[in-house]
Amino acid sequence: MAIKVLSPGLATTVQDHGRFGYYDVGIPPGGSLDQYSAELANALVGNTRADALFECTYMGPTLVTDAATDVAVAGSVQVKINGETQPTWTRLSLRPGDELGFGLITGGARFYIAFAGGIDVPLVLGSRSTYPLGVIGGFQGRKLEAGDTVPVGVPSGAMPPGAVIADRFRPAFDRQQEVRIMLGLYDHRLSDTGLANLTTAEWKLTPVADRAGLRYAGPGVEWRERAQPFGAGSDPSNIVDAGYAVGSIQIPGGTQPIVLHRDAVSGGGYAMVATVISADMDLVARAAPGTVTRFIPVDMETALTVRRERAAVLSEAIASLGG
């Protein structure tokens, strides 16, 4: 079966769990930015996290199916089938010719549409995720356009007994966020004031936020003075070009912190001063412009504990569907 794209939305791409093992040649992990929501959308229609789905940003697409199928939408958005409002976080049935559309997003920045069987584009380097810069993966290496016909795979098993994700497992889409970070990498390059600004000030997400990175406005930071090492470049925020950790925070020129996300460049010459812990990368993905953010430093032990807790909640949410 296939999905016909009547209108593509603002930036709708095919994503999955991610593409791993190619970061050393500059190909980023990609994959759904909010992995938690994406996995629940997949689980509702009997898919695994390896299955591909659509990630939509702000404005959703209008889609028509050519065969009966099951679909689920994870996120905070008005869902419509043939113009009638339908619930999110719920498995919905589509008949051939049904039109799936969306109203405005009501919280967060992105939402996920999973079809039973998963989006069946070819695997490229082990993943179906779209890498637009390299024009690989996803649907022809790009975001969807009107007129595209996207193939859907054959469901591998039965649907789970449950068809709804309970409220307690649905993420919040708040306009205030506390994002936990681990200081490190080049944090020693910040002055005491710079470090205090990063970890205590309120930072507001700017509209310059996409799958590659999210830029925050706030008081800025200060760097320690030094004679720049050979090859590092003249600005105090410069380092000899190095690999960038996914989730790391860089502050070019010392003004606006940028959190690198899953489509970021794999390296460059700006000092990273902290990294968002893995468990909070979903949270960052849910930030809409204007979201007031505090970066809360935690240690490795805490990061690992929170990582396990997130995995446990996700497992519990999937298990709650039975099957």
Place this chain on the structure above:
Amino acid sequence: MSTPPAAAGLPPTARYTWGGDEFLFVEIDEAMSLAANLRAMSIARGLAAQKIDGIVDICPANSSLLIHFDSDILPPVALESTVRELETAARDTPGTVLATRIIEVPVWYDDPYTREVAARFREGYHQDPSGTDLDFAARVNGLSSAAEFIRRHHGRPWIVSMVGFVAGLPFLFQLAEQDQQMEVPKYLSPRTDTPKLTVGHGGCFGCIYSVRGAGGYQMFGIAAAPIFDPSQSLPDFATSMVFFRPGDIVTFKPVTEQEYRAIQTQVDAGTYRYRIAPVEFDADRALADPLGYNQTLLGALDGH
């Protein structure tokens, strides 16, 4: 025991720091040097050879190393102690020899494609809005002309010190004494466009842009053949869509427009092949006698 020449000038130990709960960052040195780069590469290769469960990506960079790991499988402390052991072994091993290859990369210097894009990004972008990138690069390096800069650019080979930024983009470090290396500031503000295969330079690094897009390096020419080929239609891409690997030795060969067009024809026909030869890169010899050793490396391309 005496310090091997390849390690001269490096800090006694690397700096270990965490990029959250999924990345270990190992800084060999704050400054760029061939010695730091080779140390990073040596640790990366050693780690890859161990095939440890839970290691996702091993990314050697210019003077550092980034390791992506799955902390559900591999505890951070275990990873750090393994890498520290490899670092110690690399430090105590004299005579680093890197099994690699030398590649001739044809470049059309001062080409119309990069000239056209450069002309669109002058005021507010470039240090010298009324001039060209090549003239600017020559001037800041105290050279007499753009032609002299171009001669120096292809006069000595380079090592791929890192692959990244975007898919398949090589960072290149010229095999020369530090006072012979050319340094050029990046654009004041990054361009939103750079032609695919632009040969660029920023700080002490050269690069070849693998894809079209944003960029801040000064632009000097255009490479004639692909370096990133997702369709894998050319023979040099049979095993990977990315051509360059860290540690590759690159020598630029200036080509005329006519030669450039001839290569385009071969690329379109799917028959183009780079000139490549295997080499054992001996860091101590390279550091002790850069000029003489460069001739040895280049000789490999001619079958010597």
